[in-house]
Amino acid sequence: MLRVPLGVAGICAGFSDRYDGDMAMTRPGSESNRVQLLGRELGNWTWLNQVHSRDALLVLQPGQHCGMEADACVGEHPDSVLSVTTADCVPVIMGSSEGLMAAAHCGWRGLEAGILDTTVRLMASSGAKSIVAAVGPSICARCYEFSRTDLERVESCVGISLGGEDQAGRLTLDLAKGVNWILSRLGVDVVFLSDQCTACSGRYFSARANGDVERQVSAVWRDMDKV
Numbered sequence: 001m002l003r004v005p006l007g008v009a010g011i012c013a014g015f016s017d018r019y020d021g022d023m024a025m026t027r028p029g030s031e032s033n034r035v036q037l038l039g040r041e042l043g044n045w046t047w048l049n050q051v052h053s054r055d056a057l058l059v060l061q062p063g064q065h066c067g068m069e070a071d072a073c074v075g076e077h078p079d080s081v082l083s084v085t086t087a088d089c090v091p092v093i094m095g096s097s098e099g100l101m102a103a104a105h106c107g108w109r110g111l112e113a114g115i116l117d118t119t120v121r122l123m124a125s126s127g128a129k130s131i132v133a134a135v136g137p138s139i140c141a142r143c144y145e146f147s148r149t150d151l152e153r154v155e156s157c158v159g160i161s162l163g164g165e166d167q168a169g170r171l172t173l174d175l176a177k178g179v180n181w182i183l184s185r186l187g188v189d190v191v192f193l194s195d196q197c198t199a200c201s202g203r204y205f206s207a208r209a210n211g212d213v214e215r216q217v218s219a220v221w222r223d224m225d226k227v
């Protein structure tokens, strides 16, 4: 797992890879994999039933909203571990010096639906003033073959060109570019941007490249020793 301190309020981001094991939340073995990953009790984790929506939930107690349909969770409890799972979508971990943290799952549908907007808004309404983000591994612009119709839909929502090309000259989507653009538009300072591709690096589970059903987890927590 890659650990990235966000540099605010002891908030840490963690991005697992295939060597950490399957973190798909409802699959056998994933619970012990998660506990092993951070050494935090399972009851402290919030994980979601992700549906490519724009819904972000406020977590007031550790473990609250587990299994609920949503694509982001926001909270500040020092014992909370907030998490999302991904294979090729973009995991976005955020934090603020006020102690607010968030984990968001953003694929092209979530980007279009505005999941990052609602997450940042919920952080702000909960007291976050300036927000920083760590953007985890996702499918790269050379691997994500995409239809022109869907590309035009996403581009018209995001407002910039997001097209790319794979080795065979087929149209692709640069999902991470869209995520970065929206984050900067929302005034979020991206302090870490992974250069790893889930499809072509070999280090990650990828639904698109391998048909993997396993998932990475991206988590955020507060390390109170570092506050």
Ligand SMILES: [Zn+2]
Residues within 6 Å of the ligand: 139, 140, 141, 142, 143, 197, 198, 199, 200, 201
């Ligand atoms: Zn790639």
